[in-house]
Amino acid sequence: MGDPFSAIYAVRSGFFKTTVVHEMGHEQVVGFFMCGELFGLDGVGSATYNCTAIALEDSEIVVLPFALMQDLAQENQAMQRQLHQILCREITRDHGVMMLLGSMRAEARLASFLVNLSARFVRRGYSPSDFVLRMTREEIGSYLGLKLETVSRLFSQFQKSGLLNVQQKHVCILDPQRLQQLLATST
Amino acid sequence: MGDPFSAIYAVRSGFFKTTVVHEMGHEQVVGFFMCGELFGLDGVGSATYNCTAIALEDSEIVVLPFALMQDLAQENQAMQRQLHQILCREITRDHGVMMLLGSMRAEARLASFLVNLSARFVRRGYSPSDFVLRMTREEIGSYLGLKLETVSRLFSQFQKSGLLNVQQKHVCILDPQRLQQLLATST
DNA sequence: CGTGGGGTTGACTCAAGTCAATTTGGGTGG
DNA sequence: CCACCCAAATTGACTTGAGTCAACCCCACG
Numbered sequence: 466m467g468d469p470f471s472a473i474y475a476v477r478s479g480f481f482k483t484t485v486v487h488e489m490g491h492e493q494v495v496g497f498f499m500c501g502e503l504f505g506l507d508g509v510g511s512a513t514y515n516c517t518a519i520a521l522e523d524s525e526i527v528v529l530p531f532a533l534m535q536d537l538a539q540e541n542q543a544m545q546r547q548l549h550q551i552l553c554r555e556i557t558r559d560h561g562v563m564m565l566l567g568s569m570r571a572e573a574r575l576a577s578f579l580v581n582l583s584a585r586f587v588r589r590g591y592s593p594s595d596f597v598l599r600m601t602r603e604e605i606g607s608y609l610g611l612k613l614e615t616v617s618r619l620f621s622q623f624q625k626s627g628l629l630n631v632q633q634k635h636v637c638i639l640d641p642q643r644l645q646q647l648l649a650t651s652t
Numbered sequence: 653m654g655d656p657f658s659a660i661y662a663v664r665s666g667f668f669k670t671t672v673v674h675e676m677g678h679e680q681v682v683g684f685f686m687c688g689e690l691f692g693l694d695g696v697g698s699a700t701y702n703c704t705a706i707a708l709e710d711s712e713i714v715v716l717p718f719a720l721m722q723d724l725a726q727e728n729q730a731m732q733r734q735l736h737q738i739l740c741r742e743i744t745r746d747h748g749v750m751m752l753l754g755s756m757r758a759e760a761r762l763a764s765f766l767v768n769l770s771a772r773f774v775r776r777g778y779s780p781s782d783f784v785l786r787m788t789r790e791e792i793g794s795y796l797g798l799k800l801e802t803v804s805r806l807f808s809q810f811q812k813s814g815l816l817n818v819q820q821k822h823v824c825i826l827d828p829q830r831l832q833q834l835l836a837t838s839t
Numbered sequence: 840c841g842t843g844g845g846g847t848t849g850a851c852t853c854a855a856g857t858c859a860a861t862t863t864g865g866g867t868g869g
Numbered sequence: 870c871c872a873c874c875c876a877a878a879t880t881g882a883c884t885t886g887a888g889t890c891a892a893c894c895c896c897a898c899g
Contacts, residue, residue: 840899841898841899842897842898842899843896843897843898844895844896844897844898845894845895845896845897846893846894846895846896847892847893847894847895848891848892848893848894849890849891849892849893850889850890850891851888851889851890851891852887852888852889852890853885853886853887853888853889854885854886854887854888855884855885855886855887856883856884856885856886857882857883857884857885858881858882858883858884859880859881859882859883860879860880860881860882861878861879861880861881862877862878862879862880863876863877863878863879864875864876864877864878865874865875865876865877866873866874866875866876867872867873867874867875868871868872868873868874869870869871869872869873
């Protein structure tokens with residue numbers, strides 16, 4: 466954050482979080498990015514980045530100089546459309562998170578988070594039901610607008626009710642169906 | 653929402669809200685737009701709009717066909733940059749809302765909302781301290797992740813503590829300084 | 840002049856936060 | 870290789886901020 470904007474970044478391997486900081490040191494996670502996903506888009510409009518990105522494990526990224534992308538977009542219509550799509554998808558993604566933070570109960574938030582992760586893993590050819598979280602409970606909580614204790618309690622509760630198995634960072638989803646249904650649990 | 657995407661919209665006069673709907677009817681306000689602001693950006697990436705826009709009073713809009721804007725951007729570098737900036741600003745704006753929803757107490761959320769409105773009014777040459785809300789308590793609540801009763805109570809509380817005067821939709825900010833300080837009230 | 844949607848207020852409830860004690864497990868240095 | 874260390878995670882007891890439910894008021898509109 467604050468660095469002059471010059472490029473956007475594609476995750477080649479590994480796992481990242483992005484955070485924004487509020488007045489006076491309070492910080493919040495605004496996104497998690499895995500292989501094949503892009504971050505740094507928030508800098509496009511301003512002279513500097515508005516987020517800080519942090520690798521949650523050893524990772525590799527591809528640097529995409531934005532000036533170059535703009536030139537390509539100017540020459541090539543398909544490329545331009547692609548670029549706009551990328552920016553817009555970030556907007557839509559954020560709206561989803563706003564929805565989650567604004568109107569879902571803690572239970573539904575965590576369920577939504579897990580369903581989302583699962584979908585992203587499966588798209589990459591990993592198991593949809595068996596994965597390792599790269600982030601801490603505190604980071605999950607920050608992203609979901611919850612305290613770390615609440616996140617921990619919810620994991621335990623989900624486990625007790627047979628939805629999944631948790632062993633620290635290792636999660637195994639047992640009943641994806643019921644997890645999905647939790648999302649609809651209205652306020 | 654759901655209509656085929658074709659254009660973005662600039663508010664020429666009046667006031668709009670945009671909403672997204674969650675599984676099964678539950679709806680949330682994701683933005684308010686006044687004179688000079690743009691909405692409909694959420695449709696850029698997909699074939700259809702992801703939000704519904706609703707005028708909160710008699711309003712006029714300028715329709716900006718997106719295909720046309722893309723053509724212009726392709727010819728003109730400054731135009732292209734402008735367009736990217738517009739999209740990105742929406743992302744940054746959303747991050748701000750995520751921060752608000754994820755980590756601020758009810759009091760701070762409403763204060764933030766009022767400070768933001770005030771800044772936008774003053775930029776348009778209106779009074780920063782004296783304005784009429786075009787939206788209901790319920791819409792404010794939906795946007796801020798609060799219930800309408802909570803919003804109403806907060807207005808009363810702010811009034812009692814001399815921060816502002818409220819008379820239904822008419823708001824008069826008495827102590828902008830202290831209102832600003834409320835934002836820092838950490839969780 | 841009645842009607843109804845929006846707003847206000849009070850009493851009560853409960854989901855999530857806070858504080859604090861304890862466990863787990865990975866990583867490090869002797 | 871083992872013992873220790875410490876950050877992360879878990880769990881319990883208690884508190885509290887915001888939600889819920891319900892009664893009532895205000896005022897714009899037909």
